[in-house]
Amino acid sequence: LGGLTSFDTRASHQRKQTSVNYALSNRNYVHRFMITHSTGLNQKGWAFSFSASRRWAEEGFTDGTFYNGWSFFAGVDKRINDKHLLSFVAFATPTENGRQGASTQEMLEIAGTNYYNPYWGYQNGKKRNASVAKSFQPVGILTHDWKINDKTSLVTAGSFSYGKRSTTGLDWYNAADPRPDYYRYLPSYQLDPTFANEVRDAMKNDINKRQINWDALYNTNYGAYETVYNVNGIAGNNVSGKRSHYIVEDRIINTTKYNFNTTLNTSVSEHVAVSAGLTYQSQKNHYYKKVDDLLGGDFYVDVNQFAERDFPTNPNAGQNDLNNPTRILEAGDKFGYNYDLNIRKSSVWLQGVFKFRKLDFFVATEHSYTSFFRKGHVKTGLFPNNSYGKSTTYNFYNSAIKGGVTYKIDGRNYLFVNGAYMSRAPFFENAFLAPRTRDFVQQDLKSEEIGSVEGGYVMNAPKLKLRATGYYTQFKNQLNVLTFYNDEYRNFVNYALSNIGKVHTGLEFGAEAKVYKGLSINAAAAIGKYYYNTRQNATVTADNSTTVLSTDNIVYSKNFYVPTPQQAYTIGLDYRSPRFWFVNVNFNFFDKMYLDFNPIRRTESAVSGVEEGSALWHSIIDQTQLESQYTLDAFAGYSWMMNRKFKSLKKRTYLVFNVGVNNILDNRNIVSGGFEQLRFDFAEKNIDKFANRNFYAYGINFFASVGVRF
Numbered sequence: 001l002g003g004l005t006s007f008d009t010r011a012s013h014q015r016k017q018t019s020v021n022y023a024l025s026n027r028n029y030v031h032r033f034m035i036t037h038s039t040g041l042n043q044k045g046w047a048f049s050f051s052a053s054r055r056w057a058e059e060g061f062t063d064g065t066f067y068n069g070w071s072f073f074a075g076v077d078k079r080i081n082d083k084h085l086l087s088f089v090a091f092a093t094p095t096e097n098g099r100q101g102a103s104t105q106e107m108l109e110i111a112g113t114n115y116y117n118p119y120w121g122y123q124n125g126k127k128r129n130a131s132v133a134k135s136f137q138p139v140g141i142l143t144h145d146w147k148i149n150d151k152t153s154l155v156t157a158g159s160f161s162y163g164k165r166s167t168t169g170l171d172w173y174n175a176a177d178p179r180p181d182y183y184r185y186l187p188s189y190q191l192d193p194t195f196a197n198e199v200r201d202a203m204k205n206d207i208n209k210r211q212i213n214w215d216a217l218y219n220t221n222y223g224a225y226e227t228v229y230n231v232n233g234i235a236g237n238n239v240s241g242k243r244s245h246y247i248v249e250d251r252i253i254n255t256t257k258y259n260f261n262t263t264l265n266t267s268v269s270e271h272v273a274v275s276a277g278l279t280y281q282s283q284k285n286h287y288y289k290k291v292d293d294l295l296g297g298d299f300y301v302d303v304n305q306f307a308e309r310d311f312p313t314n315p316n317a318g319q320n321d322l323n324n325p326t327r328i329l330e331a332g333d334k335f336g337y338n339y340d341l342n343i344r345k346s347s348v349w350l351q352g353v354f355k356f357r358k359l360d361f362f363v364a365t366e367h368s369y370t371s372f373f374r375k376g377h378v379k380t381g382l383f384p385n386n387s388y389g390k391s392t393t394y395n396f397y398n399s400a401i402k403g404g405v406t407y408k409i410d411g412r413n414y415l416f417v418n419g420a421y422m423s424r425a426p427f428f429e430n431a432f433l434a435p436r437t438r439d440f441v442q443q444d445l446k447s448e449e450i451g452s453v454e455g456g457y458v459m460n461a462p463k464l465k466l467r468a469t470g471y472y473t474q475f476k477n478q479l480n481v482l483t484f485y486n487d488e489y490r491n492f493v494n495y496a497l498s499n500i501g502k503v504h505t506g507l508e509f510g511a512e513a514k515v516y517k518g519l520s521i522n523a524a525a526a527i528g529k530y531y532y533n534t535r536q537n538a539t540v541t542a543d544n545s546t547t548v549l550s551t552d553n554i555v556y557s558k559n560f561y562v563p564t565p566q567q568a569y570t571i572g573l574d575y576r577s578p579r580f581w582f583v584n585v586n587f588n589f590f591d592k593m594y595l596d597f598n599p600i601r602r603t604e605s606a607v608s609g610v611e612e613g614s615a616l617w618h619s620i621i622d623q624t625q626l627e628s629q630y631t632l633d634a635f636a637g638y639s640w641m642m643n644r645k646f647k648s649l650k651k652r653t654y655l656v657f658n659v660g661v662n663n664i665l666d667n668r669n670i671v672s673g674g675f676e677q678l679r680f681d682f683a684e685k686n687i688d689k690f691a692n693r694n695f696y697a698y699g700i701n702f703f704a705s706v707g708v709r710f
Helices: 105-111 193-205 212-222 306-311 615-621
Strands: 017-025 031-038 046-058 065-079 086-091 095-098 120-123 127-130 132-137 139-147 153-173 227-229 237-241 246-267 272-293 332-355 359-376 394-408 413-424 449-462 462-488 489-516 518-530 536-542 547-556 566-578 582-590 629-641 654-662 671-675 693-696 701-710
Touching: 105 193, 120 212, 212 246, 489 547
Parallel strands: none
Antiparallel strands: 017 031, 017 701, 031 046, 046 065, 065 086, 065 095, 086 139, 095 132, 120 127, 132 153, 139 153, 153 246, 227 237, 246 272, 272 332, 332 359, 359 394, 394 413, 413 449, 449 462, 462 489, 489 518, 489 536, 518 566, 536 547, 566 582, 582 629, 629 654, 654 701, 671 693
């Protein structure tokens, strides 16, 4: 479901060549340099393949963003004999980039651009982004190909991956919210119209009012000389100094992953082929935070300020780690949450493929066993008995069956139908209510169920290719957990959603017609309806206590749309010259797009006291539909064999040019993503108080490359 992408990375399967390439762009990065070399299989049975690249930009398309990414790949094959091939590949992509944040339409209008980014501000005259993403997760794969005989082969592979991805962000203690687009700072929040206009003018005219004011954060820390008492729980162990009230924290996920799989393929007869395999996967995600920058202070303190506020008479409540209470933090120290989520999955599968003159069909089944558990590394003051150590292990047995039939009308026309039904263990991220602080899980954990069927027609003629498909997929028993500040309960809550059901149904059509020498017309359409078909159940628990605030809270989500374009169309011209150049131009159109919806706005309490069917009622209940959009894109390339010009070149050498230009018409009103904020004004029913946050697609953008291949 959702398709499959397969990469053959074995060194002996790569084209024997060397290539050097440079690219220029105005997207996330500006420059890219890449070099690749593959030897092919030599007489001694060895093959090697290497590739390395760098992509970088001091600032991308959006203000305050930057990019610095590297990629490395190495592969080596050894053909032992005609029956055995041993392959090893390793690759890694260490990347660092300044992120872009979504914001409200009010802030976009104040900033005068749809690409306003609230994550950055000036520090010493330079742009500094508070949200920096880093990733480094190298992968190694060892593969053994065994040709048992002419009809049977066995492919076995094991892989290992270890590394982390992280995102920085601001954290603060007993201080004002530092986010420049925080709703209380906006003109729309001010009750006095005159003062609202003053705020708007100040934000328009002073960039430090609409971006992060790093100087103000540093100055707050410089002036906060304080004494922290009984550090590490030791009476009289007091520490004095500049206590940081603002810091930059690093939120880290460290992943260790093992995979093993083996697949047997055999031809039973001319018409029958059988495949079978088994897999094992083991993954541990270690979630924790550490202090990235004290912003001029001497130390930070590992305490939970919200628990201190909510439980002033409980001295342990505010401790993030009772084993190390009131811990003084320096840059690089872990703090706050610290836990692992561990998952194990093993499966076996069997597939038969049967091919005849007029009819092909296949049938397959899989059986799997999944288990996961949480392991806490700190004992929180709020949940001392449910935060430290290993939790209960949750186990799920799942099965799947799929099959399909293809009827060959003739050598160019085919009809096909495929179907599948499967169960799948819940994702552990959606099973645990608040894994940062405790090991509680949603009630009645059970596997989700998925059923799918598709059918269609394919034509492969010399001058016309067609494919038309209809499909229907239903998802049952999905889960989700949201954590946010709930204005109705005036508390941070865990909003556990169950009974999430979805339907994806629609038609897809693609065509390519050759209309003249080298000239083709291509067209495609995806017309679907992706929607929720159930009323979801919500259990609301306080984040800082075991209090259950609400159970069986109905979210009226039925018939709301999944946030993806429901309709997409493209039509284009493609010309390929006999002189080794090509160009294609496509016009694309998208329609029926909706923002992801806030579930608390679709509850009975959200419209309590509001006249049903009124304009206010609809403004609260109705899902936000985005305007239809379009783009015009072009792509062109040219390949020149240099040997004709430079006779001294001993190897066949090509100079290759490519250029792509997207959104040629510079349409800057395309909402590429966004969400309704997970807050709602229950008192005044004002939906603009917590307005939608949107991302916008880039305006005209390009990617051009030149390379030498020999």
